[in-house]
Amino acid sequence: MTTPIPALVVGTGFGCRTHVPALRAAGFDVVGLVGATPERLARRAEKSGIARTFTDLDEAIAATGAKVVTIATPPGSHGRLALTAIARGCHVICEKPFSMDAAEARAMLDAAEKAGVVHLVAHEFRWTPERALFGRALAEGLVGEPRLLVVDQFVQFCADPATKLPGWWFDPADGGGWLGASGSHLLDQIRAWLGDIDTLSASTFLVSDREAGCDDSYTVRFRMKNGVEGSMQQSGGAWGPPAVMVRCAGTRGTIWIDSGKVFLADRDGTRELPMPADLILPPPPVAADPEPTRGGISHFDLAPFTRLCEALRDGIQGREARAVVPVPTFRDGLAVMQVVDAIRASAAAGGTLTAVG
Numbered sequence: 001m002t003t004p005i006p007a008l009v010v011g012t013g014f015g016c017r018t019h020v021p022a023l024r025a026a027g028f029d030v031v032g033l034v035g036a037t038p039e040r041l042a043r044r045a046e047k048s049g050i051a052r053t054f055t056d057l058d059e060a061i062a063a064t065g066a067k068v069v070t071i072a073t074p075p076g077s078h079g080r081l082a083l084t085a086i087a088r089g090c091h092v093i094c095e096k097p098f099s100m101d102a103a104e105a106r107a108m109l110d111a112a113e114k115a116g117v118v119h120l121v122a123h124e125f126r127w128t129p130e131r132a133l134f135g136r137a138l139a140e141g142l143v144g145e146p147r148l149l150v151v152d153q154f155v156q157f158c159a160d161p162a163t164k165l166p167g168w169w170f171d172p173a174d175g176g177g178w179l180g181a182s183g184s185h186l187l188d189q190i191r192a193w194l195g196d197i198d199t200l201s202a203s204t205f206l207v208s209d210r211e212a213g214c215d216d217s218y219t220v221r222f223r224m225k226n227g228v229e230g231s232m233q234q235s236g237g238a239w240g241p242p243a244v245m246v247r248c249a250g251t252r253g254t255i256w257i258d259s260g261k262v263f264l265a266d267r268d269g270t271r272e273l274p275m276p277a278d279l280i281l282p283p284p285p286v287a288a289d290p291e292p293t294r295g296g297i298s299h300f301d302l303a304p305f306t307r308l309c310e311a312l313r314d315g316i317q318g319r320e321a322r323a324v325v326p327v328p329t330f331r332d333g334l335a336v337m338q339v340v341d342a343i344r345a346s347a348a349a350g351g352t353l354t355a356v357g
Contacts, residue, residue, distance in 0.1 A: 004029035005316060008060050010081055011035065011072030012044040013166065014095070018305050019070045020048050025285035026309035031064040057081055061088045068312065071095055072122075074168035075175030079104040086111045091118040091316055093308065096188075097180030098333030102341045102357075105334040112330050118315035120308060121333035123188040126325040127304035129279045133262045134246065134255060135193045135325065137273060142264055143250030146194060149230035151186055152245045154238040161210040170212035177214035178236045179204055179343060186232055187336045192326055193248075196335065198225045201351045202343040208237030220343055278324050281307070 007028040009015040012035040020030050032052040035041035045053045054060035057069065061084075069085035070093040071078055079099050085092050092112065098121050099105040112119035125131060138146060158165055158178070168174040169181055190197070200222040204215035216237035222230050247256035253266030255273075262273045284302035311327045314320075338357045346354040 002027075005068055005313065006031040006064060006066045007068035007070065008032045008034055008054075008057070008064060008066040008090075009050075009070050009072065010057055011095075012037075012040055013072065015070065015072030016044045016048045018301055019072050019093075020050070021285040022302060022305040022309045023068075023070065025306045026313050028068060028309065028313065031066055032060050034060050057084050058088070061085065061090060066090060067316070068092070074166070075180060076100060076168065076173065078175075079108055082108050083111055086115045086117055086119075089115060089117065091312060093120045093122055093312055094330070094333065095122045096184045096333070097175055097337070097340065098184070098330070099337055100175050102334060102337040105330070105337040109330040109334050118312055119330040120312055120315075121188075121328050121330060121336075122305070122308065123185060123192075123328040123332065123336075124301055124304040124308040125185055125189065126192055126328060127281065127307040127323075129275055129281060130257050130260050130262050131189060132279045132325050133273060133275060134248075134257055136276075136279075137255050137262065137264065138193055138248065138250075142253060143248060143255050143266075144252030146226075146228050146248050146250045148249045149190065149194060149224075149228055150245060150247050151190065151230070151232040151234075152243075153186070153234045154240070154243040155236055156239050156242075157182075157236040158210065158216050159208045159237045159239045161208065170210070170214055172214045177204065178216045178234065179218050179340060182236060183218060183232075183234055183343075184336050184340060186234065187339050188328060188332060190230070190232070191332065191335060191339075192328075194224055194226065194228055196225045197222045197230075197339050197342075197356050199223050199353055199355050200339070200342055200346060201353050202346040203351055204343065204347040206237065207235045210237065218343065218347070 005028050007023050007030050009019045033045045033050045034054045034057050041053045069090045071081050072095050075097045078094055082094050169176045202220040204218040207217045217235035219233040255264050281303040311323045342354045342356045346352050
């Protein structure tokens with residue numbers, strides 16, 4: 001019987017809601033919880049069934065012998081915590097937005113590669129079945145040569161100023177803003193589907209009636225290195241039912257996602273693509289905290305995050321990757337932050353065409 005790999009979770013919010021149950025479902029032993037506020041730390045550890053708590057990561061690693069650290073804290077602390085874990089020889093999963101900027105992301109990647117540790121960034125939605133099928137259909141050439149990609153989303157996650165959200169979300173000094181909090185996921189997904197963005201023009205702004213120092217919405221027009229033209233716009237501050245459009249038009253067909261299903265239109269008509277068995281997620285593990293998160297979001301990320309933790313386990317154990325999607329690493333985190341930096345630069349200059357990287 002294989003001895004479970006000891007892991008530490010840094011962060012008492014999303015870390016307890018998602019990282020802890022996903023790590024356990026993937027076979028890790030969560031040996032400690034690291035947080036900043038002792039009272040909340042003790043309360044969350046007890047609720048999550050974690051025996052030991054710490055307010056210092058370096059001390060926690062030394063005391064527990066942990067081999068894995070997962071980071072679920074505000075982005076302003078990601079670089080410091082990741083470098084501490086790497087210096088101790090720990091394998092790391094780091095939440096998104098990955099870092100404060102591309103320069104910090106580069107330092108994190110360089111340190112991880114030099115240390116030879118497994119390094120993953122939490123873009124777990126690559127495993128969402130409809131997104132994985134959309135990407136597979138593109139890779140198999142079902143639309144021919146992709147020419148146009150559109151990704152739009154309207155949600156009311158932070159439309160109501162009375163909704164309590166993590167403080168960093170609207171603090172630019174701590175990496176806040178909807179672009180980083182949610183847009184980084186979409187940017188990673190676009191890259192996973194079609195490769196790197198070359199140039200873009202963007203704006204970031206507030207839609208909601210919320211006093212905040214950074215964005216809850218953005219629009220981006222981009223051209224990819226492979227010639228695909230595209231746009232993405234997203235608002236977390238839009239009242240009303242969610243509205244989403246993900247659609248790619250190519251030389252021989254068009255593919256899109258609608259209500260968790262993938263459809264293809266071409267000369268043969270319009271049809272739903274069957275979901276392959278290998279892309280179907282298992283039932284999610286039981287969350288330590290069954291209540292919805294702030295903003296009313298349920299634990300829809302548990303099953304894909306478990307797949308991310310399984311990929312971490314396989315990497316540590318030297319197994320051949322069994323993931324059905326490319327596993328997101330710190331290198332992907334750097335690439336996304338390069339796009340985020342370009343979006344911020346373009347927006348600050350009034351939408352000027354800006355090169356990525």
